[in-house]
Amino acid sequence: MRREEVAARAGISPDYYTRLEQGRPRVPTPGVLDALAHALLLGDAERAYLHTIAVPRRPRLAGAPEPLTPAARAMLDALTGTPAFVIGPRFDLLAWNRLGSALMAGLAERPPHQRNLLWQVFCCPHGAATPANREPDDSIGAQLVAALRAEHAGRPADPGLGRLVARLSAASPDFAALWDMHRAGGPGEGELRVAHPLLATDTLPFTLLTLPTPGHRLFVCLPPPGTPAPFDALAASAT
Structure with missing residues (x-):
């Protein structure tokens, strides 16, 4: 207009x-x-x-991430049939269950900046090979970037958030293009496209649930309807 x-x-x-x-x-x-x-x-x-x-307001500076509560850890461990992760306000992967570790192999050994859901979607070799996750409309990548934009608005002086945006923009033209769209919103649910040899599907529905600890969310991959036992081989590899 x-x-x-x-x-x-x-x-x-x-x-x-x-x-x-x-x-x-x-x-x-x-x-x-x-x-x-x-x-x-x-x-x-x-x-x-x-x-x-x-509206001008005093900038919020983010300190160290809030520690994972025992209840959140117990919830992750109780989710034995599906990959699940606890993520922070910058979408850092703070903790994961056994199937989550198997889905994103080697998480514990990776550099801290790679233990991040945005990095996994936009920059890791498997994520970069899956363009559907980064489509401008209705993809997990578009949702996450819009959610990061909303978080960035409330933390204009947070240097860690600024460094994350700069790092992702330099590493991924797709992230940079989505960031420049200036969309803002909160992630909820959608589909994660995966190419994993031990999965019986290449599409995992996901949902994001808000946890009581400020900034923490539970990211859960769900079995696709009509796909029997999609995580069985993944679970066997994690034993």
């Missing part, structure tokens, strides 16, 4: 909208931001992102 169309839909003047684009009003009101979100047809996550970047 043209600037005048957005302003008309939001019920503000084109001049005021131009000044908003230029950052000249210091703090637009929540009502104006909601009107702009409505005019631009933003979803709930994108609306929240707009409010985050538009």
Whole structure:
């Protein structure tokens, strides 16, 4: 839409909208931001992102990741039939169960920057060989980048998050292109495409669940409907 169309839909003047684009009003009101979100047809996550970047606030600096709680560790160990991981706010892989370790072999021995779900999707040899994970619409890669963008908005002074974005952008043109789309949102569920010799499928549904520890999520791969015992050979290799 043209600037005048957005302003008309939001019920503000084109001049005021131009000044908003230029950052000249210091703090637009929540009502104006909601009107702009409505005019631009933003979803709930994108609306929240707009409010985050538009209102000045004290930057949040991220320290060391919160430790894994005993309950989260017990939950991982109880998920014996499917790969599962606990991930942090930057999508670092903080912990995994036995099948998760088998699915992403050698995680414990890899450099810390490679123990990251974004790195696995965009930069590791298996991830880089699976373009479907990095499609601009409705892929796991697009979801994760939008979620990282939302996290980045609330942590503008977090050097670790900035370094992660720079590292991924340098290593993966696909990540850089998705990052430049400026989408923001939260990951939920979708499909992870895999090429693993011990899996009876090349598509794993996944879901992401929020854990009580701030910033922690549980990432669980699920057996595809109609695919009997997809993890049996993977489980046998992990014994």
